[in-house]
Each structure stands twice: as structure tokens, then as C-alpha cells.
Amino acid sequence: MTDVENALSVAERGELRRSLAATKDPYLEAIPKVELHVHIEGIISADLKWKFSQRNGQAIINPRTGQPFSSLDELRDSHDTLKPRTGNRMNNNEETLSFFEAYYGGFEVLKTQQDYYDLAMDYYEHAAAMNVRYAEIFFDPQGHTRCGTSWETMMEGFRDAQRKAEQDLNVKSAWIMCFIRDESPDSAMEHYNAALKYRDMIVGVGLDSNEADRPPSLFNEVFVRARNDGFHLTSHCDVGKTYPLEHIHQVASSIAGTGADRIDHGLNAAGDADLMKLIKDKDLGMTTCPWSYIRHQPLDEVFERIRTLFDAGIKIAIGSDDPAFMEDTWVSENLLVAKRYCGFTNQEIQKLAENAIKVSWAAEDVKRQMLQELYSLDPGR
Template structure:
């Protein structure tokens, strides 16, 4: 956390980006490839669902009960260290996951999952997101007694209703702090939903949980023709090792995409291999501001971009990251990486090329991108 941007500065920067009123970035057709649907659970929606389900919202570790919406909103901004601890990277992860998984408790019924997905779809459609592939964490729900079918039926209904404004497919993630056996059970459960789920991913706490712990289920996914990806979190102690496993070995072939993984910019050989395999990287720069030095984050993104590695910019967990959504992340990289409009158009094209949509959907987005660039070139 040392040298990471403090909360007050992040909030000031967020407002500065909004005030920039960058019409070009707003108009660009966007593809979001790195967002956790459970990470879009806003305080307002969480409060609504808790009331509907007759739940009391509280922080289990401290016993704090949230008696009004304002208290709950404030909790999203204040992720404090445990007593006697400094808030280093490990502590920041602890407090983030505590907040993130704490939000799962209000997701109980099909209607709850519908509302969660629909809230996200409506929000980002207003930012010109044309296609998205949200991650979801079914183990975080089934271990609470929620049926897999309940989750998927809610998501399906939202997906169908939203498709007039944007298209979507889903990426099912395994929680790496649960067992490979649990991952295999979860994989079997998703098979009836092949029409919805296009890819398999891996997320949650990465410490001492390398990607190849889950190799058997990834091999099965590869053989069943799912696309595969995995998180390699920024600043992890085994970052380069984990990136190499994802790029070279996962599913016996190496993954199709790499989520996070900007530590690759420190190693020319890893970058060469990523580029050689044509692997795209999904980056979420606002999240990195919370625990990495600013003067390391954006030079690394620039190195990857200048090397010709495909990059897609996403929002990760926007509700828990100062309410910063994909538009804010795009504006952030434009400012901090000193990207031109042409560079931003190239990022938009990379995201379209990297996504796992149908050729028809991708071609339509490419046509729209050309039209937007032409309009702003006049």
C-alpha cells in the first residue's frame, strides 16, 4: 500500500475525469471483459435486497450493524485494517474480500440475481458498452445454500431483457480459496447453461494458490471447447510464475486470455510469449490505484500497449472501487498513459477482437467504431 494513491486523491481524480467531458471516449463502443457481477452490487441495491429479504446488514468481524443507507454507503469507502495491523497489500485484500463476499448474503432469490445483473447492464449501456462478459462466482452462492439454477435463471432473464441495448455472455469463475474438487463439481453444474457461459475463469485470493492447482478442471473445460482465462493479481509474490502457468500451461494449451497480469511488463520474455500466442490481457487500472504505486502502474500498461499486446480495459468491482465504472477506467488510462484518441480507438478495437462474441456481433461493433472515429475526425 505504500505510495498507493490515498482515498481522498482517488475521489478527487474521479471527479476530474468526470469533469473532463471527453465526448470521444464516451462515444466509443465499449466491450467489458473484466468485471465481476457481484462486484457491481451497489450500496443502494444491497440495501434494497436486504429489506426485501428481511435481513440485517452487518460486518461480522466487528459486529457493526448498518441501520441506514448512508452508513452502508460509507462502509464501501472505508476498508480499515484489523486491530494492530497496518493496511499493506495483504490487509487490503483481506478487507476487500470481506466487503465483497459480505455482499453475497443479500443474493438469495432468482429476483435478486436478476436485479444484480440488470442493474449492471442498464448502468453500462449508458456508457456505450455494447457487449460484456461478466465473471460470476457460483461457489460463493451454492455454499450458502442457493441453488445453481436460481443464480442462472436470474442472470438469464436479465440477459434476455437487456439484449436490445447490449449483448452479453458469462464467464464462470472458480474460487481459488476453495478446493479443486469443488471446482469440478461446479463445472459439472454449469453444463446445462452452455448457451449462456462462454468461458471459464479463476479468481479470489491468489496467495499460495497457483493456477495449475486447477489444471484438471481446466483440461476438461478446454476439451469441452470453453474459452479459458485466469486472474494473475498485480503484485502477487509469485506473479511471474503464475503468469507463465496461465500463458504456457493452463488447460495443456495455455489460456486464451490473461486477467490482470501487468507484472508481465517487467519481463521481456514473458511479454514475447504473450504476444507470440496472441493472448489478450484484461486490465482494471482503477483497482490498481488502491494498492500499487502510480508511477509503476501506468508505465507498465504503456509498455504492454507499445509492445503490441492486445489490452481490454475493465472496471473489476466498480461498486467497491469508489463507484468507478468502465467509463472512468477508460478516462483514467487516457490521462495517465497519455493515450491519444487514436490509441483509445486501438484499445476499443483490441477489446472487440479479444471478446468471445459471435462474428456478427463483433462485426457490428467494428462498424460502429469506424463510424465514431470518422465522426470525431471531421
């Protein structure tokens, strides 16, 4: 039986989501949160797509039919990226293609600076409601420029929202520019050079999208350049595929000469004692997004691996990844589901929150303030 056949079904995920929505956890709600793994494009819900397309007089084309979506309800239905055409399961290849088909379709509806501002504010408002104090937000500039969007339109929209969120919502943030693996290293370098104008906003560079046959080492030149220019480095290492262990090792030890500062996903490391020791010895942070994994991996296996990494002393940080495509699960739901299935105590939740703060790339005074707030709360038992 394949991993995806052991993963939660559509109905089971829906039931779990409803159960989490009914959960009240005062301590988890109260703690100051740091989010280090969320894609701004991954919050482009069907409702936001419809809002932007209607405002801009633009049709949204269904890639499976070639025809415009006729209603918001039809567009919403298309966002269930793990809903198979027949039966109740998808294999991993079908899931990957379905997800990216919907994900990259969201780039096409963003046309104006107001669109980018509204998109970022949608995230910041969700973050503030969950007591997120600081976030490092991924964005994929190549996906926007190939749709004809200028850097100024994109970044000034983000900048205006970033300022308003800090002033009005008490949410500080920075941005991580991810290179899309499907694009060439030359394209990555071209976009890196264009991004230097916005280095006051951008704290790090990363690597995302479909990982098959696209190892981190392929982009080493731009990673070296970014490290020399003072940026932090990270990279996605997918879960449940055949290649991630070697990719995780590259990220941990060799890209840019000495390895990255953090690893995104990388859950497969839990099955390799030597790799875990390397990550622990180098004190690398790891971002982990439980809800992303239980869509195509066995639930027990996912949380056993998260627990293994935590118990090994690796600084893992829980994030939400792509809420619009993950049953509307944000960092709070991901923390709740991790607490439930890893059996984390409140003291361990405090440790998770502390780790996220420490492996963030926030200014030291921002970290101290968040740690003081965290330690002021009694975790109880």
C-alpha cells in the same frame, strides 16, 4: 517505502474521481465499448445490499462487530475497503482481507431470482449508459451455492436480465464462470458439472479470489475438461504480489496443456521481456483494470506498465473489475484515467477498443458490427 505507501491516498483517489466525473471526452463517450473484466458481485453496492436485505427481511451483519448494520449510511461507510482503522494507509495484506470481507458479504443478501435479475439489470443499465455494446461478465457460483442459493435461482435471474438487456438496451453479453481459488479443485469440478446445463449462457471459465499459494496449475484438471468441452479459458493473475510472474507464465503457456485464451490483470508481465514476447507471440488478450491497481500501487508505475504492454503490441482491454468497491468507477472512468495517465491519443483509444472487440469471445457477426461502428467514428487527432 512500500508500494501501498506510494499509492494514492483515500483523499487523492476521491479528488481524482471527481476530476474524472467532470471530464468530457466526446470521442471516448461515442465509441462502442466491450467490457471483458467485471464481476457481477463487484457491483453489489451498499445501496443494493440494503435494498435486497430490506426486501427479504434480512439483517446484514458487520463482520468487524458481529452486530447488524443499523443504517444504510453505516453500511455505505463499510464499503470503503481501503479505509484504514488508523492513519491513512493499509498494507497489501490488510487491503486484501478488507476487500474480500466486504466482497463476499454481498453474496449473502441475494436470495431470490428477482434479486439476481435486479443485480444483473443494474449492471446492464450502467453498461448501456456508457455505450457498452457487449460484455463478458464474471460470476462466482461457489460463493452463491455455499450461501444456499440454487443454480436455477441464480442463472434464471441472470438469463432474464440478459435477454431484456439485449432486447431493450442493445447490450449483448455472455457469462464467465470463475472458480474461487480458496475452494478445492474438487469443488471446482462439481460446480463445472452443474454449470453445463447453462452452457448457452456461459462462454468461458476463469479463476479468481485470493491467489496466495493457489497457482492456476492446481486447477488444471478442470481447465482441461473445460477446453475439451469447447469453453474459452482465462485466469486472474494479481498485481503487486510476490507470485504473479510464475502464475502468468502458467496461464500463458501450460494450463490445459497449451495455456489459456486470455489473462486477467497480469500487469507484472510488463517487467519481463520474455514473458511479454510469449504473450504477444501467442496473441493472448489481457484484461486490465487501472482503478483497481492505483488503490495499492504507485500511480506512475501502474500506467507505465499499461503503456509498456500496449506499446509491445499486446492486446489489452480496459475493464472496471469491482465498481462498488472502487469509488464507483466503471469502464468509462477506467478508460478516462488510462487515457490521461498513459497519454493515449484518440487513435490509440480506437486501437484499445478494436483490441477489446477482437479478443472478446463474441460471435463473429457481433464483432464485425461493432468494428464497423467503431471505424465509422473519426478519432481526429
